[in-house]
Amino acid sequence: MKIAVCVKEVPDSGPLRRIDPDTKRIDRSGDRSLNAFDLNAIEEALRLNEAGGGGEVVLVCLGPDRALESLRKGLAMGADRAVLISDDAAAGSDLVATSYVLAEAIKRESPDLVFFGQQAGDSDGAVLWAAVADRLQLPVISQVSELEVANGSVTAKRQTEFGYDRIQAPLPAVLAVSDALNEPRYPSLKGIMGAKKKPQEVVSLADLGVPADRAGQAGSRTTVTALHPPPSRGDTQKIEDDGSAAQKILEYLMERKLV
Amino acid sequence: MSTLVFLEHHGSNITKPSLGVLSKAASLDPDTSGIIIGSGVSGLAAEAARYGAARVFIADDARLEAPLPQARVDVIAGLVALHGFGNVLFGASVLASDIAGGLAARLDAGLNWDLADLAVEGDTLVGKRSALGDTVLVDVGWSAEPRLGLIRAGSFEPAETPGAGAVEQVAVALEDFSVKAQMVEQAHEEQTGPSIEEADILVAGGRGLGSPEAFKELEGLAALLGGAVASTRAVVDSGWYPYQTQVGQTGKTVAPKLYIACGISGAIQHKVGMQSSQIIVSINKDPNAAIFDFSDLSVVGDLHAVISKLTALVAERKG
Ligand SMILES: Cc1cc2nc3c(=O)[nH]c(=O)nc-3n(C[C@H](O)[C@H](O)[C@H](O)COP(=O)(O)OP(=O)(O)OC[C@H]3O[C@@H](n4cnc5c(N)ncnc54)[C@H](O)[C@@H]3O)c2cc1C
Ligand SMILES: Nc1ncnc2c1ncn2[C@@H]1O[C@H](COP(=O)(O)O)[C@@H](O)[C@H]1O
Numbered sequence: 001m002k003i004a005v006c007v008k009e010v011p012d013s014g015p016l017r018r019i020d021p022d023t024k025r026i027d028r029s030g031d032r033s034l035n036a037f038d039l040n041a042i043e044e045a046l047r048l049n050e051a052g053g054g055g056e057v058v059l060v061c062l063g064p065d066r067a068l069e070s071l072r073k074g075l076a077m078g079a080d081r082a083v084l085i086s087d088d089a090a091a092g093s094d095l096v097a098t099s100y101v102l103a104e105a106i107k108r109e110s111p112d113l114v115f116f117g118q119q120a121g122d123s124d125g126a127v128l129w130a131a132v133a134d135r136l137q138l139p140v141i142s143q144v145s146e147l148e149v150a151n152g153s154v155t156a157k158r159q160t161e162f163g164y165d166r167i168q169a170p171l172p173a174v175l176a177v178s179d180a181l182n183e184p185r186y187p188s189l190k191g192i193m194g195a196k197k198k199p200q201e202v203v204s205l206a207d208l209g210v211p212a213d214r215a216g217q218a219g220s221r222t223t224v225t226a227l228h229p230p231p232s233r234g235d236t237q238k239i240e241d242d243g244s245a246a247q248k249i250l251e252y253l254m255e256r257k258l259v
Numbered sequence: 260m261s262t263l264v265f266l267e268h269h270g271s272n273i274t275k276p277s278l279g280v281l282s283k284a285a286s287l288d289p290d291t292s293g294i295i296i297g298s299g300v301s302g303l304a305a306e307a308a309r310y311g312a313a314r315v316f317i318a319d320d321a322r323l324e325a326p327l328p329q330a331r332v333d334v335i336a337g338l339v340a341l342h343g344f345g346n347v348l349f350g351a352s353v354l355a356s357d358i359a360g361g362l363a364a365r366l367d368a369g370l371n372w373d374l375a376d377l378a379v380e381g382d383t384l385v386g387k388r389s390a391l392g393d394t395v396l397v398d399v400g401w402s403a404e405p406r407l408g409l410i411r412a413g414s415f416e417p418a419e420t421p422g423a424g425a426v427e428q429v430a431v432a433l434e435d436f437s438v439k440a441q442m443v444e445q446a447h448e449e450q451t452g453p454s455i456e457e458a459d460i461l462v463a464g465g466r467g468l469g470s471p472e473a474f475k476e477l478e479g480l481a482a483l484l485g486g487a488v489a490s491t492r493a494v495v496d497s498g499w500y501p502y503q504t505q506v507g508q509t510g511k512t513v514a515p516k517l518y519i520a521c522g523i524s525g526a527i528q529h530k531v532g533m534q535s536s537q538i539i540v541s542i543n544k545d546p547n548a549a550i551f552d553f554s555d556l557s558v559v560g561d562l563h564a565v566i567s568k569l570t571a572l573v574a575e576r577k578g
Contacts, residue, residue, distance in 0.1 A: 024397075099364050122391065124527050125372055127409070130328060130360025139440040140329065142357055143509075145496040155443065159496060160326075160353040161509050162269055162446040167327070169440040180466075180496030221369025226398040230389060233553060240546075241560025246568030249540060250576070252556050256538060258460065258517045259484065259573060 001055040001149070001171075003045040004111040006102060006132070007038040007074055009067040010122040024224040025092060034070040037117035039077070039184035041177050045115050046078045046185075048149060055112075056080045060105050062090060062098055068200055075195035076187030082198070083109075087205045090215040097219035099131035104208045106136060113154070116176040118143065129176040139169035142176040260382065261290040262346040263316075265335065266307055267326075267355055268295060269446075273303055276350030278310045279415035284348055285311025285422055287379050292316060294338065294429070296331050298324035301426075308424020310417055318429040325442035328357035333433045336365045344405050346384050348377075351409045353509060359409050369401040372409040373527070384408070392527060392549045412508060413531060448502055455504055460486030460517045463506060463533070464494065467522015467543065467562055471499035476563070477521060480570045483577060489513065491529050507532035521562045525550025542566070 012031040042057070049055040059074045059082040061067055071082040085105055093101065106114055114136070119126040126142075133140035143158040155168045156175060187195070205215050213219055237252075239245055253259045264281045267274045273295070285291040293312035295303050297319065304315040318334045335358065339347060347362065349355040351372070363370040376387040384406050386399045401407075455461055462481040464474055474488060481488045490500040492507055506513055508528040518536035523529060525541070525548055533539070534553060541554040542562045551557040558565060 095360065095363055095370050096367055099360075103364075124392075127356050127360035127363075127370065127372060130357040131364035131370075134329070134332060134361040134364040137434070137436040139436060140357065140361075141440060143353055158353070159492065159502075159509050160446060161274075163448040163502060164444075165326075165442060165446055166444040167440055168443050173440075178492070178496050180493045221363075221367065221401060221403050222371050223400040223402055224397050225385070225400050228396040228398075230393055230396050233555075236555050236557070238551060238557040238559070241542075241558055241565055245542075245558045245560050245565050246572055249556065249558065249565070249569055250572045252540070253517070256517075258538065259576065 001049060001052060001112040002058070002109065003048065003055065003113045003115060004058050004060050004106050004109050005038070005041050005045050005074070005079065005115045006060050007042065007071070007117070008035045008061060008120045009033070009063045009070040010035045010120055021227060024227065032066070032070060034073045035117055035121050037119055037121065037179050040179050040181050041115040041117045042074050042077055042079055043182045043184040044147070044177055045113070047182065052149065058083060058109055058111065060102060061085070062093065062101050065202065068202070071200065072195045073187065075198045076191040077185055078191060080198065082200045084200065084202045085205070085208065086202050087215070089205055089212050092217045092220065093215055094220035094222045095125065095128060095131055096221050097215045099128060099135055100214045100219060101205065101208065101210055103132050103135035104210050105203070106132070108208070112171045114138070114172070114174045116174070118176060118178050129174050133174040136174065138172055138174050140174040141167050141169060143178055144175050145178040145180050147175065147181070260288050260345045260379070260384070261342070262288045262292070262348060263335070263338065263344040264291060264293045264312070265347070265349045265355060265358065266293045266295045266303070267350065267352055268297060268300060268303055271302070273306050274350065274352065275417060276352065276410070276412040278417035280348050280350045280410050281307065281312060282310045282418040282420050283377060283415040284346070285420055287377060288346070289313065291422070294318065294335065296323050296334050304424060304426045308422050309419055311420040311422040312424055313422045314425045314427060316427050316429050318431050320431040322433060322438055323431065325445060326354050327440055327442060328354055328361055329437035329440065330433050331358045332361035332365055333437050334429060334431060335362055337432060338429055339366060339405055346406045346408065348408045348410060351412050351508070356409060359407055363407055366405060368405050368407050369403060370407040370409065371399045371401070374408050374410045375414050377408070377410070392525070392552060393530070394552060411531060413512065455487045455489045455506070456511055456513055458487040459515050460484045461489045461513060461515045462486055462519045462521065463489035463491070463523060464500070464521050465491040465523030466493040468494070473563070474500055476566050476570070480566060480573065483570065483573045486515070486517070491523055520550055520554070521566060523550055524548050525552065
């Protein structure tokens with residue numbers, strides 16, 4: 001099967017994540033890596049093809065040139081190639097614009113399955129797949145915690161607010177996977193060495209035939225108008241366990257009459 | 260302005276987050292309508308009227324029976340084309356998020372998610388949301404209509420504010436691709452487990468426990484403290500612990516006196532289910548774990564070592 005996996009490069013989690021007060025966008029200057037939730041999507045794509053007698057796994061990413069470095073991690077895991085859409089005119093794309101650009105890139109590939117991770121660690125949107133599926137006019141199943149592909153269709157289990165559903169859709173289809181679906185593999189040394197040589201195509205909006213007013217700020221429909229620090233949590237404490245943490249927790253709970 | 264609120268239902272009730280959004284929207288905009296989509300749902304219109312809907316649109320069709328998103332995008336997109344709503348609002352849920360995302364693409368409309376509050380400034384809607392794991396609050400807007408918004412569950416309590424509730428049936432026309440996904444089996448709770456909502460103390464375990472067996476350690480501590488054991492979606496989806504004990508967006512919302520989070524990263528979808536706990540103590544080996552951003556006592560360390568010692572200390576104290 002040919003499987004496209006949409007992956008995003010995100011800032012490393014940590015104390016330095018912040019929004020740039022001037023551009024009101026997420027500060028992308030620090031260390032960055034492949035969105036951890038997307039590793040589950042890559043892993044599942046690899047497993048499906050390993051079990052089903054081959055195929056191709058293509059990573060698709062909208063991001064700056066530098067994102068190639070993060071994409072190499074996915075190639076090292078075993079993906080066959082990467083397509084990076086990199087264009088200054090695409091910076092600041094919101095959901096509407098991002099979904100348009102990604103859908104155009106995916107159309108060129110005509111995959112049997114399109115995978116997404118459960119959420120981007122920096123935006124926590126968990127909505128992009130639905131927008132891309134609508135643009136591709138394909139069925140979509142989200143929050144997938146188990147899946148099976150057989151006889152040209154996919155059956156998936158998902159959790160909602162009310163328990164578990166089981167949903168079936170014919171291929172091609174769009175799936176967003178839960179981070180509990182599998183355990184992503186670590187790239188082997190051979191995988192890491194080989195990743196650099198795998199095809200990595202960098203395309204512009206023009207290459208995809210995306211009109212400039214469909215991407216970036218011009219193609220976006222949402223704005224950020226003001227930033228505020230959140231209310232302070234008041235009196236909080238942080239300790240490193242040096243063997244005495246349990247004792248400190250006990251004292252803390254006793255002071256508050258919780259034990 | 261005119262506003263449309265998607266009213267999700269489960270069984271014979273409109274969900275609480277949807278009613279909360281409806282009554283909030285009605286307080287901001289008297290021209291607020293609700294839409295109920297499903298099969299055999301006409302009876303729900305009265306409830307919508309009670310929470311402020313001036314009009315209630317009903318899309319009733321056997322093909323809309325299962326709670327799947329894409330056919331609902333068709334229905335709402337059609338209604339927006341007909342009436343030109345300025346705002347289309349949703350109480351966040353798995354279904355609502357997938358509808359809102361699809362609708363954004365279909366209408367080329369802006370979608371803001373995770374909104375915790377809404378306000379009208381001048382003649383336009385402004386959303387308030389937190390971002391980056393709640394480390395910053397942002398005011399968000401829309402540069403075109405309709406403005407689509409997903410409101411974080413629990414942000415607005417439903418308030419009874421009667422609206423006229425004029426009922427209108429909606430013609431249902433569906434795209435071929437929208438009915439390709441089919442429900443095979445709908446919403447069943449896999450296992451049963453203890454109720455965690457009444458407990459004063461919850462000891463919660465996440466994937467950091469490393470194995471289902473490790474939950475025994477937490478059960479020991481919870482028993483000594485007179486509490487119960489809670490969990491995250493990651494461990495429930497992995498089959499480590501029952502769904503009944505899951506805290507978060509698609510699990511339970513709890514507010515115990517004490518919540519001890521062990522090996523839990525603190526994802527936003529988990530946080531929304533436990534942030535009202537009076538005291539939050541968390542143990543995580545990653546000093547940058549998001550859970551520490553909203554804990555009263557943060558312990559950086561290995562949970563197995565800390566929990567076994569803490570259990571022994573509490574046992575000793577209890578004699
Ligand atoms: C629509 C939607 C709905 C969702 N609903 C929910 C929901 O209702 N509830 C929910 O919980 N999640 C929900 N999620 C999933 C959520 O985003 C996270 O994926 C999930 O909460 C992660 O669970 P976790 O913290 O157990 O696992 P992880 O994120 O994997 O975190 C494990 C943590 O354990 C720590 N750790 C590992 N080993 C040790 C050790 N030995 N000692 C100490 N610490 C250790 C790690 O540092 C890490 O921080 C939802 C997601 C989506 C998209
Ligand atoms: N810029 C991007 N390029 C490619 N895929 C993306 C991008 N942003 C998000 N995704 C995918 O969409 C999923 C959900 O993202 P979000 O809706 O932003 O939380 C991620 O897990 C990725 O699979």
